[in-house]
Amino acid sequence: MNRVSPALIAIVAFLYLPLLVLVVFSFNRAPVMAFPLTGFTLEWYALLASHKAFISGFLTSFLVSQPVGILGMLLGLAAALALTAPQLRCRTTFVVLLLIPFLVPKSVLSIAQVMMMSSIGFERGATALILAQTLVVIPFATAIVAAAAIRLDPRLEEAARDLGASAWQSFRLVVLPQLKPALGAAYSVGVILSLADLAISMFLAGRVQPLSLIVTSQFRRELSPDLNAMQVVVLALTALLVVANELTRGRRAAMRRRAAPISTDQLVETTP
Protein backbone atom coordinates (compact mmCIF):
# COMPACT_ATOMS: atom_id res chain seq x y z
CA MET A 1 0.00 0.00 0.00
CA ASN A 2 1.96 2.99 -1.25
CA ARG A 3 -0.89 5.48 -1.55
CA VAL A 4 -0.45 8.40 0.84
CA SER A 5 -3.67 9.24 2.64
CA PRO A 6 -5.34 12.55 1.63
CA ALA A 7 -5.58 13.53 5.31
CA LEU A 8 -1.78 13.45 5.55
CA ILE A 9 -1.33 15.52 2.39
CA ALA A 10 -3.83 18.05 3.73
CA ILE A 11 -2.13 18.44 7.11
CA VAL A 12 1.34 18.78 5.63
CA ALA A 13 0.02 21.44 3.24
CA PHE A 14 -1.70 23.27 6.10
CA LEU A 15 1.29 23.10 8.48
CA TYR A 16 3.94 24.02 5.93
CA LEU A 17 2.10 26.49 3.67
CA PRO A 18 2.81 29.60 5.79
CA LEU A 19 6.42 28.58 6.28
CA LEU A 20 6.85 28.04 2.54
CA VAL A 21 5.43 31.50 1.82
CA LEU A 22 7.99 33.02 4.21
CA VAL A 23 10.83 31.26 2.43
CA VAL A 24 9.61 32.28 -1.03
CA PHE A 25 9.23 35.95 -0.15
CA SER A 26 12.63 36.12 1.51
CA PHE A 27 14.13 35.56 -1.97
CA ASN A 28 11.70 37.88 -3.76
CA ARG A 29 13.07 41.18 -5.10
CA ALA A 30 10.11 43.49 -4.34
CA PRO A 31 10.26 45.22 -0.95
CA VAL A 32 6.52 44.69 -0.36
CA MET A 33 5.27 41.23 0.34
CA ALA A 34 2.65 40.81 -2.35
CA PHE A 35 1.97 38.57 -5.30
CA PRO A 36 2.96 38.34 -8.12
CA LEU A 37 6.64 37.59 -7.44
CA THR A 38 9.16 39.93 -9.08
CA GLY A 39 12.46 38.06 -9.26
CA PHE A 40 15.18 36.34 -7.26
CA THR A 41 17.49 38.22 -4.88
CA LEU A 42 19.76 37.58 -1.91
CA GLU A 43 19.67 41.24 -0.98
CA TRP A 44 17.53 40.71 2.14
CA TYR A 45 19.96 38.16 3.54
CA ALA A 46 22.88 40.52 2.86
CA LEU A 47 20.98 43.24 4.71
CA LEU A 48 20.64 40.95 7.73
CA ALA A 49 24.38 40.65 8.20
CA SER A 50 24.60 44.40 8.79
CA HIS A 51 21.64 44.57 11.15
CA LYS A 52 23.28 44.98 14.58
CA ALA A 53 20.09 44.68 16.66
CA PHE A 54 19.22 41.33 15.09
CA ILE A 55 22.67 39.94 15.67
CA SER A 56 22.86 40.98 19.30
CA GLY A 57 19.29 39.75 19.80
CA PHE A 58 20.22 36.39 18.39
CA LEU A 59 23.27 36.17 20.68
CA THR A 60 21.13 37.05 23.71
CA SER A 61 18.53 34.41 22.79
CA PHE A 62 21.25 31.83 22.32
CA LEU A 63 22.92 32.63 25.67
CA VAL A 64 19.58 32.43 27.48
CA SER A 65 18.57 29.17 25.78
CA GLN A 66 21.64 27.21 26.94
CA PRO A 67 21.03 27.32 30.71
CA VAL A 68 17.30 26.79 30.06
CA GLY A 69 18.08 23.62 28.09
CA ILE A 70 20.49 22.28 30.76
CA LEU A 71 18.35 23.13 33.80
CA GLY A 72 15.20 21.85 32.08
CA MET A 73 16.98 18.60 31.28
CA LEU A 74 18.21 18.10 34.87
CA LEU A 75 14.83 18.88 36.44
CA GLY A 76 13.09 16.72 33.84
CA LEU A 77 15.46 13.88 34.76
CA ALA A 78 14.76 14.28 38.48
CA ALA A 79 10.99 14.45 37.92
CA ALA A 80 11.01 11.48 35.54
CA LEU A 81 13.05 9.29 37.92
CA ALA A 82 10.67 10.18 40.75
CA LEU A 83 7.59 9.53 38.59
CA THR A 84 8.82 6.09 37.58
CA ALA A 85 9.84 5.12 41.12
CA PRO A 86 7.32 2.70 42.65
CA GLN A 87 7.74 4.29 46.09
CA LEU A 88 6.40 7.70 45.04
CA ARG A 89 3.45 8.80 47.14
CA CYS A 90 0.87 11.40 46.00
CA ARG A 91 1.63 10.57 42.37
CA THR A 92 -1.48 12.33 41.01
CA THR A 93 -0.69 15.52 42.90
CA PHE A 94 2.86 15.44 41.54
CA VAL A 95 1.59 14.97 37.96
CA VAL A 96 -0.85 17.89 38.32
CA LEU A 97 1.97 20.02 39.72
CA LEU A 98 4.16 19.13 36.74
CA LEU A 99 1.38 20.09 34.34
CA ILE A 100 0.70 23.51 35.89
CA PRO A 101 3.31 25.41 33.82
CA PHE A 102 1.86 23.83 30.65
CA LEU A 103 -1.82 24.44 31.41
CA VAL A 104 -1.73 27.88 33.05
CA PRO A 105 -1.57 30.57 30.32
CA LYS A 106 2.04 31.72 30.09
CA SER A 107 1.11 35.39 30.32
CA VAL A 108 -0.84 34.86 33.56
CA LEU A 109 2.03 32.88 35.06
CA SER A 110 4.58 35.51 33.99
CA ILE A 111 2.53 38.41 35.34
CA ALA A 112 2.05 36.57 38.64
CA GLN A 113 5.81 35.92 38.78
CA VAL A 114 6.62 39.59 38.11
CA MET A 115 4.27 40.69 40.90
CA MET A 116 5.80 38.24 43.36
CA MET A 117 9.34 39.17 42.32
CA SER A 118 8.69 42.86 42.72
CA SER A 119 7.28 42.30 46.21
CA ILE A 120 10.52 40.66 47.30
CA GLY A 121 12.72 43.05 45.32
CA PHE A 122 14.02 40.58 42.71
CA GLU A 123 14.99 42.36 39.48
CA ARG A 124 13.65 41.36 36.08
CA GLY A 125 16.35 40.38 33.62
CA ALA A 126 18.34 37.46 32.29
CA THR A 127 18.21 35.41 35.52
CA ALA A 128 14.46 35.83 35.91
CA LEU A 129 13.93 35.01 32.26
CA ILE A 130 16.04 31.84 32.45
CA LEU A 131 14.23 30.62 35.58
CA ALA A 132 10.77 31.33 34.17
CA GLN A 133 11.50 29.64 30.85
CA THR A 134 12.96 26.64 32.69
CA LEU A 135 9.66 26.23 34.59
CA VAL A 136 7.73 26.07 31.32
CA VAL A 137 10.22 23.55 29.89
CA ILE A 138 9.82 21.16 32.87
CA PRO A 139 6.56 19.45 31.69
CA PHE A 140 8.05 18.78 28.24
CA ALA A 141 11.42 17.59 29.52
CA THR A 142 9.75 15.34 32.08
CA ALA A 143 7.47 13.72 29.48
CA ILE A 144 10.46 13.01 27.23
CA VAL A 145 12.71 11.53 29.93
CA ALA A 146 9.86 9.65 31.65
CA ALA A 147 8.94 7.94 28.37
CA ALA A 148 12.48 6.50 28.29
CA ALA A 149 12.77 5.87 32.04
CA ILE A 150 9.56 3.83 32.16
CA ARG A 151 11.14 1.27 29.80
CA LEU A 152 14.26 0.76 31.91
CA ASP A 153 14.66 -2.76 33.17
CA PRO A 154 14.87 -2.51 36.98
CA ARG A 155 16.74 -5.84 37.06
CA LEU A 156 19.79 -4.23 35.49
CA GLU A 157 20.03 -1.74 38.34
CA GLU A 158 19.41 -4.46 40.93
CA ALA A 159 22.10 -6.61 39.37
CA ALA A 160 24.58 -3.74 39.60
CA ARG A 161 23.72 -3.24 43.28
CA ASP A 162 24.05 -6.97 43.97
CA LEU A 163 27.47 -6.91 42.39
CA GLY A 164 28.53 -4.27 44.88
CA ALA A 165 27.93 -0.98 43.09
CA SER A 166 26.85 1.97 45.23
CA ALA A 167 23.55 3.68 44.45
CA TRP A 168 25.41 6.50 42.74
CA GLN A 169 27.62 4.10 40.76
CA SER A 170 24.69 2.04 39.52
CA PHE A 171 22.88 5.23 38.51
CA ARG A 172 25.91 6.66 36.70
CA LEU A 173 27.06 3.45 35.03
CA VAL A 174 23.77 1.62 34.40
CA VAL A 175 20.80 3.99 34.37
CA LEU A 176 22.31 7.16 32.95
CA PRO A 177 23.77 5.63 29.76
CA GLN A 178 20.34 4.23 28.90
CA LEU A 179 18.72 7.65 29.36
CA LYS A 180 21.30 9.60 27.35
CA PRO A 181 19.28 9.88 24.10
CA ALA A 182 16.20 11.08 25.98
CA LEU A 183 18.31 13.59 27.92
CA GLY A 184 19.66 14.93 24.62
CA ALA A 185 16.12 15.30 23.32
CA ALA A 186 15.00 17.04 26.53
CA TYR A 187 17.89 19.48 26.25
CA SER A 188 17.12 20.29 22.59
CA VAL A 189 13.44 20.82 23.25
CA GLY A 190 14.33 23.17 26.11
CA VAL A 191 16.64 25.17 23.85
CA ILE A 192 14.05 25.27 21.06
CA LEU A 193 11.21 26.37 23.37
CA SER A 194 13.46 29.06 24.84
CA LEU A 195 14.44 30.37 21.38
CA ALA A 196 10.78 30.39 20.28
CA ASP A 197 9.46 32.03 23.45
CA LEU A 198 7.86 35.43 23.31
CA ALA A 199 5.11 35.45 25.96
CA ILE A 200 7.50 35.02 28.91
CA SER A 201 10.16 37.37 27.51
CA MET A 202 7.58 40.15 27.16
CA PHE A 203 7.14 40.28 30.92
CA LEU A 204 10.36 38.99 32.44
CA ALA A 205 13.20 40.06 30.15
CA GLY A 206 13.54 43.52 31.69
CA ARG A 207 16.29 45.33 29.83
CA VAL A 208 17.55 42.16 28.13
CA GLN A 209 16.43 41.99 24.49
CA PRO A 210 16.04 38.49 23.04
CA LEU A 211 15.49 38.16 19.31
CA SER A 212 11.76 37.40 19.59
CA LEU A 213 11.16 40.75 21.35
CA ILE A 214 13.13 42.70 18.73
CA VAL A 215 11.23 40.98 15.92
CA THR A 216 7.88 41.68 17.58
CA SER A 217 8.53 45.37 18.03
CA GLN A 218 9.44 45.64 14.34
CA PHE A 219 6.59 43.42 13.24
CA ARG A 220 3.96 45.54 14.96
CA ARG A 221 4.90 48.40 12.64
CA GLU A 222 5.23 46.70 9.28
CA LEU A 223 6.22 43.59 7.39
CA SER A 224 9.57 43.89 5.68
CA PRO A 225 11.57 41.43 3.59
CA ASP A 226 14.71 41.59 5.73
CA LEU A 227 12.62 40.62 8.75
CA ASN A 228 11.28 37.84 6.60
CA ALA A 229 14.78 36.67 5.73
CA MET A 230 15.62 36.64 9.41
CA GLN A 231 12.63 34.47 10.23
CA VAL A 232 13.82 32.04 7.57
CA VAL A 233 17.30 31.95 9.13
CA VAL A 234 15.81 31.24 12.57
CA LEU A 235 13.58 28.59 11.02
CA ALA A 236 16.51 26.96 9.25
CA LEU A 237 18.62 26.93 12.44
CA THR A 238 15.73 25.39 14.40
CA ALA A 239 15.14 22.76 11.73
CA LEU A 240 18.87 21.98 11.77
CA LEU A 241 18.74 21.45 15.53
CA VAL A 242 15.69 19.18 15.22
CA VAL A 243 17.19 17.10 12.44
CA ALA A 244 20.60 16.76 14.13
CA ASN A 245 18.85 15.65 17.30
CA GLU A 246 16.67 13.14 15.45
CA LEU A 247 19.64 11.71 13.55
CA THR A 248 21.65 10.98 16.67
CA ARG A 249 18.60 9.53 18.39
CA GLY A 250 17.54 7.62 15.30
CA ARG A 251 20.75 5.59 15.34
CA ARG A 252 20.30 4.62 18.97
CA ALA A 253 16.62 3.91 18.45
CA ALA A 254 17.53 1.55 15.61
CA MET A 255 19.62 -0.48 18.03
CA ARG A 256 16.81 -0.57 20.57
CA ARG A 257 14.24 -1.49 17.97
CA ARG A 258 15.70 -4.95 17.64
CA ALA A 259 14.72 -5.62 21.22
CA ALA A 260 11.43 -3.73 21.41
CA PRO A 261 9.12 -2.94 18.48
CA ILE A 262 8.96 0.75 17.65
CA SER A 263 5.61 2.13 18.52
CA THR A 264 4.23 4.63 20.93
CA ASP A 265 7.37 4.86 22.98
CA GLN A 266 9.13 6.58 20.13
CA LEU A 267 6.09 8.75 19.70
CA VAL A 268 5.95 9.88 23.27
CA GLU A 269 9.69 10.38 23.43
CA THR A 270 9.77 13.23 20.93
CA THR A 271 6.73 15.06 22.25
CA PRO A 272 7.81 18.66 22.64
Added chain:
Amino acid sequence: MRLALDRSHLALPVTVILGFGAVLPILMLAVFSVFTVEDFELVPAFTLESWDDIVSNPIYGFLIGKAVATGLITAVFAALCGYPVALALARLPKARKGVALIVLLTPLYTGEIVRIYAWRVVLGNEGLINAAVQGLGLIDAPLKFILFSPFSTHLVLLYDTLPFMVLAIWVSAEFVDRAQMEVARDLGARPFQAFTRVIVPLTAPGLAAGSCAVFALAAGDMLTPSLLGGTSGATAMAMIDNLFGTAFDWPLASALALSLLAVLTVSAVLVIILALRLGGGRRSNRGLAP
Protein backbone atom coordinates in the same frame (compact mmCIF):
# COMPACT_ATOMS: atom_id res chain seq x y z
CA MET B 1 22.15 5.10 60.68
CA ARG B 2 21.85 5.65 56.96
CA LEU B 3 19.11 7.83 55.61
CA ALA B 4 16.77 5.75 53.46
CA LEU B 5 16.79 7.71 50.24
CA ASP B 6 15.39 6.40 46.99
CA ARG B 7 14.47 7.71 43.57
CA SER B 8 11.08 8.99 44.65
CA HIS B 9 12.82 11.60 46.82
CA LEU B 10 13.92 13.34 43.61
CA ALA B 11 10.36 14.64 43.48
CA LEU B 12 11.28 16.93 46.36
CA PRO B 13 13.53 19.47 44.57
CA VAL B 14 11.15 19.56 41.59
CA THR B 15 8.19 20.14 43.89
CA VAL B 16 10.02 22.94 45.70
CA ILE B 17 10.95 24.67 42.41
CA LEU B 18 7.47 24.36 40.91
CA GLY B 19 5.96 25.39 44.24
CA PHE B 20 7.98 28.60 44.46
CA GLY B 21 8.02 29.32 40.74
CA ALA B 22 4.47 28.50 39.71
CA VAL B 23 2.10 27.74 42.60
CA LEU B 24 3.20 30.47 44.99
CA PRO B 25 2.94 33.28 42.39
CA ILE B 26 -0.61 32.15 41.54
CA LEU B 27 -1.53 32.04 45.23
CA MET B 28 -0.01 35.50 45.63
CA LEU B 29 -2.54 36.75 43.07
CA ALA B 30 -5.20 36.18 45.72
CA VAL B 31 -3.24 38.36 48.16
CA PHE B 32 -2.63 41.13 45.61
CA SER B 33 -6.30 41.11 44.59
CA VAL B 34 -7.41 42.49 47.97
CA PHE B 35 -4.73 45.20 48.07
CA THR B 36 -5.31 48.71 46.83
CA VAL B 37 -3.27 51.19 44.77
CA GLU B 38 -2.53 54.73 45.93
CA ASP B 39 -0.29 57.12 43.97
CA PHE B 40 1.10 54.29 41.85
CA GLU B 41 2.05 52.27 44.87
CA LEU B 42 0.62 49.01 46.01
CA VAL B 43 -0.81 49.41 49.51
CA PRO B 44 -1.35 46.27 51.60
CA ALA B 45 -4.92 46.58 52.78
CA PHE B 46 -7.98 44.43 52.78
CA THR B 47 -10.60 45.58 50.32
CA LEU B 48 -12.90 43.68 48.03
CA GLU B 49 -13.10 46.59 45.57
CA SER B 50 -11.42 44.66 42.74
CA TRP B 51 -13.62 41.62 43.19
CA ASP B 52 -16.66 43.88 43.32
CA ASP B 53 -15.50 45.40 40.03
CA ILE B 54 -15.11 41.97 38.42
CA VAL B 55 -18.62 40.95 39.42
CA SER B 56 -20.39 44.22 38.61
CA ASN B 57 -18.72 45.17 35.33
CA PRO B 58 -20.07 42.89 32.58
CA ILE B 59 -17.00 43.38 30.35
CA TYR B 60 -14.93 41.00 32.52
CA GLY B 61 -17.51 38.25 32.42
CA PHE B 62 -17.83 38.74 28.68
CA LEU B 63 -14.06 38.46 28.11
CA ILE B 64 -13.77 35.36 30.30
CA GLY B 65 -16.70 33.80 28.42
CA LYS B 66 -15.00 34.68 25.16
CA ALA B 67 -11.81 32.91 26.27
CA VAL B 68 -13.83 29.77 27.10
CA ALA B 69 -15.66 29.97 23.75
CA THR B 70 -12.39 30.39 21.84
CA GLY B 71 -10.90 27.40 23.63
CA LEU B 72 -13.97 25.23 22.97
CA ILE B 73 -14.28 26.19 19.30
CA THR B 74 -10.59 25.50 18.73
CA ALA B 75 -10.79 22.16 20.56
CA VAL B 76 -13.81 21.04 18.49
CA PHE B 77 -12.19 21.98 15.18
CA ALA B 78 -8.87 20.44 16.25
CA ALA B 79 -10.67 17.20 17.10
CA LEU B 80 -12.55 17.17 13.77
CA CYS B 81 -9.37 17.83 11.78
CA GLY B 82 -7.16 15.77 14.07
CA TYR B 83 -8.97 12.43 13.85
CA PRO B 84 -8.47 11.68 10.14
CA VAL B 85 -4.82 12.71 10.40
CA ALA B 86 -4.11 10.72 13.57
CA LEU B 87 -5.79 7.59 12.20
CA ALA B 88 -3.86 7.91 8.93
CA LEU B 89 -0.62 8.29 10.91
CA ALA B 90 -1.40 5.21 12.99
CA ARG B 91 -1.86 3.27 9.74
CA LEU B 92 1.58 4.27 8.35
CA PRO B 93 4.27 1.60 8.05
CA LYS B 94 6.50 1.57 11.14
CA ALA B 95 9.56 2.85 9.30
CA ARG B 96 7.76 6.03 8.24
CA LYS B 97 6.43 6.96 11.67
CA GLY B 98 9.63 8.59 12.89
CA VAL B 99 9.75 10.89 9.87
CA ALA B 100 6.03 11.64 10.17
CA LEU B 101 6.58 12.69 13.76
CA ILE B 102 9.31 15.18 12.80
CA VAL B 103 7.12 16.58 10.02
CA LEU B 104 4.23 16.99 12.44
CA LEU B 105 6.23 18.65 15.21
CA THR B 106 8.69 20.92 13.37
CA PRO B 107 6.16 23.76 12.87
CA LEU B 108 5.64 23.78 16.65
CA TYR B 109 9.29 24.57 17.18
CA THR B 110 8.99 27.81 15.24
CA GLY B 111 8.29 30.80 17.43
CA GLU B 112 4.76 32.00 17.92
CA ILE B 113 5.67 35.26 16.26
CA VAL B 114 7.09 33.52 13.17
CA ARG B 115 3.80 31.70 12.67
CA ILE B 116 1.63 34.79 13.17
CA TYR B 117 3.89 36.69 10.81
CA ALA B 118 3.71 34.00 8.12
CA TRP B 119 -0.08 33.85 8.31
CA ARG B 120 -0.27 37.58 7.77
CA VAL B 121 1.58 37.08 4.51
CA VAL B 122 -0.74 34.21 3.56
CA LEU B 123 -4.02 35.90 4.43
CA GLY B 124 -3.28 39.55 3.52
CA ASN B 125 -4.92 41.54 0.73
CA GLU B 126 -1.98 40.77 -1.57
CA GLY B 127 -1.32 37.49 0.14
CA LEU B 128 -1.27 33.95 -1.13
CA ILE B 129 -4.98 33.15 -0.78
CA ASN B 130 -6.24 36.36 -2.33
CA ALA B 131 -3.69 36.23 -5.15
CA ALA B 132 -4.67 32.66 -5.93
CA VAL B 133 -8.42 33.22 -5.82
CA GLN B 134 -8.15 36.45 -7.83
CA GLY B 135 -5.80 34.79 -10.28
CA LEU B 136 -8.42 32.15 -10.92
CA GLY B 137 -10.89 34.94 -11.63
CA LEU B 138 -13.29 33.88 -8.88
CA ILE B 139 -13.44 37.30 -7.22
CA ASP B 140 -12.59 40.87 -8.28
CA ALA B 141 -11.69 42.49 -4.97
CA PRO B 142 -9.52 40.82 -2.29
CA LEU B 143 -11.39 38.98 0.45
CA LYS B 144 -11.03 41.26 3.46
CA PHE B 145 -12.66 39.09 6.07
CA ILE B 146 -9.88 36.51 6.09
CA LEU B 147 -7.35 38.74 7.88
CA PHE B 148 -7.87 40.71 11.12
CA SER B 149 -11.11 38.93 11.92
CA PRO B 150 -12.36 36.16 14.21
CA PHE B 151 -11.75 33.86 11.22
CA SER B 152 -8.01 34.52 11.10
CA THR B 153 -7.72 34.26 14.90
CA HIS B 154 -9.39 30.85 15.02
CA LEU B 155 -7.57 29.58 11.95
CA VAL B 156 -4.16 30.39 13.44
CA LEU B 157 -5.12 29.07 16.88
CA LEU B 158 -6.09 25.85 15.14
CA TYR B 159 -2.74 25.89 13.35
CA ASP B 160 -0.90 26.36 16.67
CA THR B 161 -2.73 23.62 18.53
CA LEU B 162 -3.58 20.96 15.92
CA PRO B 163 -0.28 19.05 16.30
CA PHE B 164 -1.01 18.53 20.03
CA MET B 165 -4.44 17.07 19.23
CA VAL B 166 -3.08 14.86 16.44
CA LEU B 167 -0.29 13.62 18.69
CA ALA B 168 -2.62 12.79 21.58
CA ILE B 169 -5.11 10.86 19.41
CA TRP B 170 -2.27 9.20 17.50
CA VAL B 171 -0.65 7.90 20.71
CA SER B 172 -3.91 6.38 21.94
CA ALA B 173 -4.72 4.97 18.48
CA GLU B 174 -1.35 3.18 18.59
CA PHE B 175 -2.44 1.36 21.74
CA VAL B 176 -5.63 0.17 20.10
CA ASP B 177 -5.67 -3.09 18.23
CA ARG B 178 -6.05 -2.32 14.52
CA ALA B 179 -8.27 -5.34 14.04
CA GLN B 180 -10.78 -3.94 16.54
CA MET B 181 -11.14 -0.80 14.47
CA GLU B 182 -11.57 -2.66 11.25
CA VAL B 183 -13.91 -5.39 12.43
CA ALA B 184 -16.79 -2.92 12.66
CA ARG B 185 -16.44 -2.12 8.99
CA ASP B 186 -16.31 -5.80 8.14
CA LEU B 187 -19.49 -6.37 10.11
CA GLY B 188 -21.23 -3.83 7.91
CA ALA B 189 -21.07 -0.60 9.92
CA ARG B 190 -21.02 2.50 7.74
CA PRO B 191 -17.82 4.58 8.06
CA PHE B 192 -19.55 7.18 10.22
CA GLN B 193 -21.00 4.55 12.55
CA ALA B 194 -17.68 2.76 12.79
CA PHE B 195 -16.07 6.07 13.68
CA THR B 196 -18.53 7.21 16.37
CA ARG B 197 -19.21 3.80 17.91
CA VAL B 198 -15.82 2.15 17.74
CA ILE B 199 -12.94 4.49 16.99
CA VAL B 200 -13.95 7.43 19.20
CA PRO B 201 -14.66 5.27 22.28
CA LEU B 202 -11.39 3.40 21.84
CA THR B 203 -9.34 6.59 21.53
CA ALA B 204 -11.30 8.61 24.12
CA PRO B 205 -8.30 9.05 26.48
CA GLY B 206 -6.30 10.62 23.66
CA LEU B 207 -9.22 12.83 22.69
CA ALA B 208 -9.57 13.95 26.32
CA ALA B 209 -5.87 14.74 26.72
CA GLY B 210 -5.70 16.50 23.35
CA SER B 211 -8.86 18.53 23.99
CA CYS B 212 -7.58 19.63 27.39
CA ALA B 213 -4.24 20.75 25.94
CA VAL B 214 -5.82 22.52 22.96
CA PHE B 215 -8.44 24.19 25.14
CA ALA B 216 -5.82 25.48 27.60
CA LEU B 217 -3.48 26.73 24.87
CA ALA B 218 -6.18 28.44 22.78
CA ALA B 219 -8.17 29.95 25.64
CA GLY B 220 -5.08 31.45 27.24
CA ASP B 221 -3.54 32.88 24.09
CA MET B 222 -3.10 36.61 23.87
CA LEU B 223 -0.78 37.31 20.95
CA THR B 224 -2.70 35.62 18.14
CA PRO B 225 -5.97 37.50 18.76
CA SER B 226 -4.19 40.79 19.37
CA LEU B 227 -1.95 40.59 16.28
CA LEU B 228 -4.41 38.89 13.91
CA GLY B 229 -7.87 39.52 15.30
CA GLY B 230 -8.16 43.19 14.34
CA THR B 231 -11.07 44.86 16.13
CA SER B 232 -12.24 41.47 17.40
CA GLY B 233 -8.90 40.86 19.10
CA ALA B 234 -9.78 41.97 22.65
CA THR B 235 -9.10 39.17 25.13
CA ALA B 236 -9.19 38.71 28.87
CA MET B 237 -5.43 38.12 28.68
CA ALA B 238 -4.83 41.44 26.91
CA MET B 239 -7.05 43.14 29.51
CA ILE B 240 -4.98 41.63 32.33
CA ASP B 241 -1.80 42.74 30.56
CA ASN B 242 -3.22 46.22 30.17
CA LEU B 243 -4.35 46.49 33.81
CA PHE B 244 -0.99 45.16 34.95
CA GLY B 245 1.22 47.29 32.70
CA THR B 246 -0.36 50.50 31.47
CA ALA B 247 -3.05 51.03 34.10
CA PHE B 248 -0.94 49.79 37.02
CA ASP B 249 -4.01 48.33 38.65
CA TRP B 250 -2.35 45.21 40.04
CA PRO B 251 -5.24 44.31 42.39
CA LEU B 252 -7.77 44.29 39.54
CA ALA B 253 -5.30 42.49 37.24
CA SER B 254 -4.84 39.81 39.94
CA ALA B 255 -8.57 39.40 40.52
CA LEU B 256 -9.24 39.09 36.79
CA ALA B 257 -6.35 36.64 36.31
CA LEU B 258 -7.62 34.46 39.19
CA SER B 259 -11.19 34.53 37.86
CA LEU B 260 -9.97 33.57 34.40
CA LEU B 261 -7.84 30.74 35.81
CA ALA B 262 -10.71 29.41 37.92
CA VAL B 263 -13.18 29.42 35.02
CA LEU B 264 -10.63 27.88 32.64
CA THR B 265 -9.74 25.13 35.13
CA VAL B 266 -13.39 24.17 35.68
CA SER B 267 -14.03 24.27 31.90
CA ALA B 268 -10.95 22.16 31.18
CA VAL B 269 -12.10 19.52 33.67
CA LEU B 270 -15.57 19.54 32.03
CA VAL B 271 -13.94 19.19 28.61
CA ILE B 272 -12.00 16.13 29.82
CA ILE B 273 -15.11 14.56 31.37
CA LEU B 274 -17.13 15.25 28.21
CA ALA B 275 -14.47 13.76 25.95
CA LEU B 276 -14.21 10.63 28.10
CA ARG B 277 -18.03 10.34 28.21
CA LEU B 278 -18.15 10.61 24.45
CA GLY B 279 -16.14 7.45 24.42
CA GLY B 280 -16.97 5.44 27.54
CA GLY B 281 -20.63 6.43 27.83
CA ARG B 282 -21.55 5.37 24.33
CA ARG B 283 -19.72 2.12 24.59
CA SER B 284 -21.57 1.02 27.70
CA ASN B 285 -24.99 2.38 26.71
CA ARG B 286 -25.39 1.20 23.20
CA GLY B 287 -22.11 -0.45 22.44
CA LEU B 288 -21.55 -3.17 19.92
CA ALA B 289 -20.97 -5.82 22.57
CA PRO B 290 -23.88 -8.22 23.06
